[in-house]
Amino acid sequence: MKCLGKWLNKEGRLDHHALILIPAYNEGERIGRVIREIKDIFPSIGILVIDDGSKDDTKLRALEAGAQVISHPFNLGYGTALQTGYRYALRKGCEEIAQMDGDGQHDPTFIETLLNTVRRGEGDIAVGSRFLTPGPTRPEYLPYRPPFLRKLGMIFFRTITSMIIRRKVTDPTSGYQAMNRKVLEWVSGEKFPTDYPDADVIIMLHRAGFRIKEVPVRMFPSKDKKSMHSGWKPVYYLFKMLLSILVTLMRK
Amino acid sequence: MPIRNQIVALLIGFGMFFLIIELVRRRKLREEYSWLWLMTVSVILIFALWFDFLKWVTSLIGAIAPSSTIFMFAFLFLIFISLHFSVVISRLTDRNRELAQQFALLELEYREIRKKVDSSHGKQSPGAD
Numbered sequence: 051m052k053c054l055g056k057w058l059n060k061e062g063r064l065d066h067h068a069l070i071l072i073p074a075y076n077e078g079e080r081i082g083r084v085i086r087e088i089k090d091i092f093p094s095i096g097i098l099v100i101d102d103g104s105k106d107d108t109k110l111r112a113l114e115a116g117a118q119v120i121s122h123p124f125n126l127g128y129g130t131a132l133q134t135g136y137r138y139a140l141r142k143g144c145e146e147i148a149q150m151d152g153d154g155q156h157d158p159t160f161i162e163t164l165l166n167t168v169r170r171g172e173g174d175i176a177v178g179s180r181f182l183t184p185g186p187t188r189p190e191y192l193p194y195r196p197p198f199l200r201k202l203g204m205i206f207f208r209t210i211t212s213m214i215i216r217r218k219v220t221d222p223t224s225g226y227q228a229m230n231r232k233v234l235e236w237v238s239g240e241k242f243p244t245d246y247p248d249a250d251v252i253i254m255l256h257r258a259g260f261r262i263k264e265v266p267v268r269m270f271p272s273k274d275k276k277s278m279h280s281g282w283k284p285v286y287y288l289f290k291m292l293l294s295i296l297v298t299l300m301r302k
Numbered sequence: 303m304p305i306r307n308q309i310v311a312l313l314i315g316f317g318m319f320f321l322i323i324e325l326v327r328r329r330k331l332r333e334e335y336s337w338l339w340l341m342t343v344s345v346i347l348i349f350a351l352w353f354d355f356l357k358w359v360t361s362l363i364g365a366i367a368p369s370s371t372i373f374m375f376a377f378l379f380l381i382f383i384s385l386h387f388s389v390v391i392s393r394l395t396d397r398n399r400e401l402a403q404q405f406a407l408l409e410l411e412y413r414e415i416r417k418k419v420d421s422s423h424g425k426q427s428p429g430a431d
Binding site for chain 2: 095100118120121123124126136
């Protein structure tokens with residue numbers, strides 16, 4: 051796969067080099083459908099699934115659905131999987147990339163909006179926000195309703211992030227993003243926090259001088275998902291994120 | 303210091319010293335990780351041989367019994383050694399991650415090249431793309 055030099059938009063126009071990165075860990079049941087949905091809308095876009103040492107048939111299902119697959123020899127975590135994808139895209143000379151989750155939580159129709167935001171230069175990185183509504187009257191954009199504790203966490207990090215970068219950020223924990231090559235180079239480097247890249251990345255990128263643009267997207271509630279937000283993980287997550295933000299601010 | 307205490311401390315100190323040197327000699331312990339242990343041993347030996355120094359340090363830190371001083375230093379060293387290990391483990395984790403990423407990237411590249419070679423030989427290549 052070249053960085054899929056051909057990126058057809060809806061008008062069938064040939065466009066820049068773009069690639070969609072999908073980190074996946076044990077998503078065998080969902081990954082196929084996610085890839086097919088993307089291919090329905092963007093038949094010739096490059097799709098790279100980063101199989102993060104899955105124990106199920108994620109790799110096989112992704113290959114079947116027509117994606118390119120890169121496999122970690124063992125589980126290294128979401129952030130590392132993303133970074134492997136970034137490094138691949140960088141090597142392949144991609145002009146811009148989009149990233150989304152492999153569980154079908156992100157509505158693929160918004161890939162184009164995200165990529166176009168970056169392509170038009172409105173931001174170096176476009177972050178898909180589930181809390182901005184594209185058009186309040188449209189019934190399909192029902193507000194996303196996270197569970198209470200999760201919502202609390204989101205509001206907390208939204209406030210902190212907005213305060214630090216002095217601009218309103220509604221959804222800093224969103225993994226639905228697009229970025230240009232300059233950002234790609236940065237996130238492929240050593241400074242990228244590979245354990246839980248999240249609100250801290252937004253702050254780091256802001257401090258590195260990149261422009262961040264939020265774009266309204268639709269997300270579905272994830273079903274039967276044993277995500278990272280279960281058990282003791284949220285406590286660790288909260289702690290890690292606060293520490294990461296703190297040292298980011300101290301680093302200069 | 304009572305002579306029995308001194309003998310026990312000296313035995314422990316020299317025992318540890320020779321153990322560490324032997325481990326380094328047999329390449330079971332790397333030199334770079336042996337220095338903290340050797341420092342621990344040196345402090346034990348200095349305290350055992352030079353009781354006045356131990357008493358001086360004891361009064362300096364405000365302790366009453368010299369044994370408290372020894373305990374405190376032992377504890378301090380253990381903390382430092384653990385911290386040192388955490389640093390080493392963090393570095394190893396980073397390198398391990400880097401290695402796995404490079405492996406995954408190379409593996410995909412290898413598959414791509416392999417596919418190209420196979421198809422140029424007129425063989426049917428399996429898989430996507």
